[in-house]
Amino acid sequence: MEKAIYHNIYDNLRKEILSEKYKKGEKIQSERKLMEKYGVSRTTIRQALFYLQQDGYIYKIQGKGNFVSSKLINQNLNKFYSFSNEVNKAGKTPTSVLISYKMQDCDSRLSEIFGINEGSKLYNIKRLRLIDGSPAMLEETFIPEYRFKNFPVDDLNNIQMYEIFKEKYNVSFSSAQERFKPIKAETKEDIKHLNIKKNDIVIEIVRKTYELNKVIEYTISHVKNDVFSYTVNLNL
Amino acid sequence: MEKAIYHNIYDNLRKEILSEKYKKGEKIQSERKLMEKYGVSRTTIRQALFYLQQDGYIYKIQGKGNFVSSKLINQNLNKFYSFSNEVNKAGKTPTSVLISYKMQDCDSRLSEIFGINEGSKLYNIKRLRLIDGSPAMLEETFIPEYRFKNFPVDDLNNIQMYEIFKEKYNVSFSSAQERFKPIKAETKEDIKHLNIKKNDIVIEIVRKTYELNKVIEYTISHVKNDVFSYTVNLNL
DNA sequence: AAGTGGTCTAGACCACCCC
DNA sequence: GGGTGGTCTAGACCACTTT
Incomplete structure (x- = not known):
C-alpha cells in the first residue's frame, strides 16, 4: 500500500x-x-x-x-548501530558473517514491540561482527515481513543493512532508541561465536528503530566486554 | 485554563x-x-x-x-531524579540546600525547549544536594511560570519537588528523558559548592520531564565524580 | 483585528482481523 | 460481514501572539 x-x-x-x-x-x-x-x-x-x-x-x-530546531544533530542515530563506520574511523576493518536467518512467527513479546498480530511473519537475522578478524559482537535482528518483503539477506555481506533499508525500502529513519546493560553470557551461541566463557560479562544493547510511530527494526546485540565497556556506579 | x-x-x-x-x-x-x-x-x-x-x-x-502493555515499568522515571530515594535506600541521609531562586525571562534556547515564547517567565531554582552532609551534586532547575504559578520555593527544604508537582499542580508525569556525559568543571559555582578544583571531571545530567507533549521541567545537574561515575569505552 | 497553533466535532472510507 | 484501528475531510471555536 x-x-x-x-x-x-x-x-x-x-x-x-x-x-x-x-x-x-x-x-x-x-x-x-x-x-x-x-x-x-x-x-x-x-x-x-x-x-x-x-x-x-x-x-x-x-x-x-x-x-x-536549532539542534539538528540526530544524536544517537549513528552512535552504536553504524558499527562499520565506527570501526572504519578507528582505522580497523569491520567484517560481518551471516550466521543464520529465517522467517519466523511473531510471538506475544514481538507482537507488542512491533504492534502487529501474533503469528505475523518476521525475518530473524543473526550476524557476527568482527574487528580485524576478531569476534566483537553478536547481533540478532528482527524486521517485519510486511514492511520488508523479499529482504535480500544475501546482500548483507556486502552492503550495510541500513543502506538496504534506505535504497530498497525507502525507509525514512525517524528515530532510534537504545538501552544497554551488562549481563552474564549464557547462551551457547554467545559463548561459541564470541569465544568467551559462560558467565563472562557481555554488554547487551537493545535497539528499536522507529518509522514515525511504528517499530520497524528490533535488534539485540551482545558485545564483548573488552570491546565495549560501560560502567555506572552510585557510590553512596 | x-x-x-x-x-x-x-x-x-x-x-x-x-x-x-x-x-x-x-x-x-x-x-x-x-x-x-x-x-x-x-x-x-x-x-x-x-x-x-x-x-x-x-x-x-x-x-x-x-x-x-505487559511491561509497565516506568523504568527511568525514578532512576536519577529521585535522589532522595536512592540515598535513603543506601542508608544515608539526603539533604538539600536552596542556593538561589529567581524568576527569569525565557531566552531563545529555553524557548525552544519549552515551546513557549521568548520573554515568558521561568522559575530558576538552584539547589545543592548533600549526602550525609557532604556536597554531592548541584542542580539548576527551570520550570515555566504558566504551569507552576506561585511555586512554593520555600517548601523545597521540606518537601520533594515532585511531591509539589503532584500535590499542588496535579501533574501527571508522562515521561522523562535524561542525557549524561562527563565534562570539566568550569563555573565558580560548581567549584565552590561541590568543593572541587577547576577542570575536575563532573557528570552533567540533563533532564527533560514531559507532560504529554510539553516539557514542563528542565534540569541540569552536575554530580561529583566520586559520587556518580560513568564510563564508556569503545576499544577499537 | 488578524494570524497562528490547540482542541474538537461528525462523518467518511480504507486496511486489517476474526468469525 | 462486522468489528477494529488508520487516515482524511471540512468546518468550528478557543487561546495566544502580533500588528
Whole structure:
C-alpha cells in the first residue's frame, strides 16, 4: 500500500529542513498555508508536523508558528548501530558473517514491540561482527515481513543493512532508541561465536528503530566486554 | 485554563491501567465504545490513546484493538531524579540546600525547549544536594511560570519537588528523558559548592520531564565524580 | 483585528482481523 | 460481514501572539 499522505508530507518537509532551505530557528509556512500548498485538510498537515516535532526537526509555539530546531544533530542515530563506520574511523576493518536467518512467527513479546498480530511473519537475522578478524559482537535482528518483503539477506555481506533499508525500502529513519546493560553470557551461541566463557560479562544493547510511530527494526546485540565497556556506579 | 478533554481521558485511562482494572496484555474498550462512554468524538479518544501509547501504557494492533502493555515499568522515571530515594535506600541521609531562586525571562534556547515564547517567565531554582552532609551534586532547575504559578520555593527544604508537582499542580508525569556525559568543571559555582578544583571531571545530567507533549521541567545537574561515575569505552 | 497553533466535532472510507 | 484501528475531510471555536 501507498504511504499515507501525512507521511509523504513529513518526508517532504524533512528534506526541505535538512537541505537547509529553512535556516535553523526559522519559521516554516503556517499550517493553513501548508493546507493550501498540499491541498489537504489541516488535520493531515498537523499529523506530519507532529512527527517532525517528535523527531526533533521542529518545535512549536502556540500563536507564533512552527520553527526549525536549532539542534539538528540526530544524536544517537549513528552512535552504536553504524558499527562499520565506527570501526572504519578507528582505522580497523569491520567484517560481518551471516550466521543464520529465517522467517519466523511473531510471538506475544514481538507482537507488542512491533504492534502487529501474533503469528505475523518476521525475518530473524543473526550476524557476527568482527574487528580485524576478531569476534566483537553478536547481533540478532528482527524486521517485519510486511514492511520488508523479499529482504535480500544475501546482500548483507556486502552492503550495510541500513543502506538496504534506505535504497530498497525507502525507509525514512525517524528515530532510534537504545538501552544497554551488562549481563552474564549464557547462551551457547554467545559463548561459541564470541569465544568467551559462560558467565563472562557481555554488554547487551537493545535497539528499536522507529518509522514515525511504528517499530520497524528490533535488534539485540551482545558485545564483548573488552570491546565495549560501560560502567555506572552510585557510590553512596 | 482547564485541562483538555483528551488530557482528562488520558489521566482516567492511565489510572484504570495502573490500578490494574485491566490486566497486562488485555484489550481495553474499543475506540467507538470509548466515544460513547465519554460522549466525545473519535479524534479526542484517539489523541488520549496516542499519548498512552507513547508513554508505554498501551500498544495498538490494527484490526484488533488497544492493549495494556505487559511491561509497565516506568523504568527511568525514578532512576536519577529521585535522589532522595536512592540515598535513603543506601542508608544515608539526603539533604538539600536552596542556593538561589529567581524568576527569569525565557531566552531563545529555553524557548525552544519549552515551546513557549521568548520573554515568558521561568522559575530558576538552584539547589545543592548533600549526602550525609557532604556536597554531592548541584542542580539548576527551570520550570515555566504558566504551569507552576506561585511555586512554593520555600517548601523545597521540606518537601520533594515532585511531591509539589503532584500535590499542588496535579501533574501527571508522562515521561522523562535524561542525557549524561562527563565534562570539566568550569563555573565558580560548581567549584565552590561541590568543593572541587577547576577542570575536575563532573557528570552533567540533563533532564527533560514531559507532560504529554510539553516539557514542563528542565534540569541540569552536575554530580561529583566520586559520587556518580560513568564510563564508556569503545576499544577499537 | 488578524494570524497562528490547540482542541474538537461528525462523518467518511480504507486496511486489517476474526468469525 | 462486522468489528477494529488508520487516515482524511471540512468546518468550528478557543487561546495566544502580533500588528
